[in-house]
Amino acid sequence: MGLCHAKPIEIPETQFESHVISGDNQPISSTTEVGKTPQFPFYSPSPLPSGFKNSPANSSVTSTPLRFFKRPFPPPSPAKHIRALLARRHGSIKPNEASIPEGSECDIGLDKNFGFPKQFENHYELGEEVGRGHFGFTCSAKGKRGSLKGQDVAVKVIPKAKWENLSFHTVEFCGILAFCLKKSFFFCQMTTAIAIEDVRREVKILRALTGHKNLVQFYEAYEDGDNVYVVMEGGKFSEEDAKVVMVQILSVVAYCHLQGVVHRDLKPENFLFASKGDNSPLKAIDFGLSDYVKPDERLNDIVGSAYYVAPEVLHRSYGTEADMWSIGVIAYILLCGSRPFWARTESGIFRAVLKAEPSFDEAPWPSLSPDAVDFVKRLLNKDYRKRLTAAQALSHPWLSSFQDIKIPQDMIIYRLVRAYICSTSLRKAALGALAKTLTVPQLAYLKEQFQMLSPSKNGHISMQNYKTAILRSFTDAMRDSRVIEFVNTVSTLQYRKMDFEEFCAASISVHQLEAMDTWEQHARCAYELFEKDGNRPIMIEELASSVKNCKQWRFCCVYGTYNSPPLNQELGLSPSVPVHVVLQDWIRHSDGKLSFLGFVRLLHGLSSRAFHKA
Incomplete structure (x- = not known):
């Protein structure tokens, strides 16, 4: 600007x-x-x-x-052409003239009277707030007289006081949002002279188009000295409606991610219904910004739409997890009717995405199910490692009512299993203890992933099973994204056969568990099990080799004098700091066994920058 x-x-x-x-x-x-x-x-x-x-x-x-x-x-003013358009619309100037002054809107003097009826309180009894946007809020209400007497309606309340300090804004009315308008309400920004024109136009359009089954029914607009009241049919976009939409979005995204394709521009406008029927399936469109990505590689170009872009995209290091953030934004909008991150400018939106936390305190979030809130929170986690994958989201308890969901293979399993096989026996024992604390829904997801690998009659799988299973879903995209190349590195690893218990230990994402409210319980319970079965006196050099594989880093461990620049960098320490000083904090001095802090750090494997904070 x-x-x-x-x-x-x-x-x-x-x-x-x-x-x-x-x-x-x-x-x-x-x-x-x-x-x-x-x-x-x-x-x-x-x-x-x-x-x-x-x-x-x-x-x-x-x-x-x-x-x-x-x-x-x-x-030159960037709003000059908009001002000229408004002036021409009202017939005040000729096409090539500009009679609207370029000064502050407050200097012009805003006429905030719309000519709407002023007897809102005589016709409706305003109820509790059911939703809030950046520019107003929606309340339930009940008709007091006339044809709507006793009928539940929704009232969008837009305070006039905000109009002088906000900027011009438009709302998307295409794609999936057209369906949302049937039962949910989105707030248009009402600001300055341009926005006052928007209010008039919105009411005029609603009045003209009302009657279509997929558009919210408009009844009347009122005003007083403080607010504009837009009265519409009652009801809201229910959780069940949102579930139907999310299952379809997640299904296509899970398929894309399995093929090594990241969409990079997931937003409501890029999903259309195939027909006008109530049961019409959603279709994903516009793959113009999509790209191939290998499971262990990162992309670095910034693409997408500001409101839906993931934090790691702005940091120029991202993979398929960026799509899951965008899906979290869509889910947030579906459930409450407003965006989780907003600002007047694109740079302001980016700052909000990087720094701000979405609100789950205002209506309607307190009235939604805990599973719905947890679902959205686990998608809108700024740490991409803690975010759900598409396959995991389909397995989330919030969507458990859908019995016919087809959950595809999850590429994160391949990454986790490869890391597990390269770990030391000490870390494998720690992960095994953690696997015993998993809940029934978590085990159900892992059971499905295990069965897709076609275990033998005695319930075991080999590394070759991973390649065989992925080839069932093979497409040319999978070859172009080099997913097959990655899977080959897993299938050729020399390792004994796994049963389901070890598969669970190998397939745990510690970062994802950390994002849950129950993480402390998981960690404490796992540590107690580890104390009984796997904890024993350990040496600093053994612990160091558990942090990073000895063959990978090619370092020697000498108790008391151990120091390795690569590992120092991994731990977030300066090269001059002896690593054994940090690692000793992980071991109890009383018996030489792993402490709870050391156990948690060991679970990660560990590529963390937080060691110096511990």
């Missing part, structure tokens, strides 16, 4: 007022008497005679009104 600049002001004979736009866009005024040095000397007129022919040599500063700008000339 360009800088704002004050309108010309008339300056008295004895003094003048200069207006400069400060860094925070707040006008700063200064009053300077004649003969005194101005407060802003950079903008003072030259004391030398003017070079123009007709200018007097001894011109007085006070004889000519001046405008002072932060720049010599103001930049």
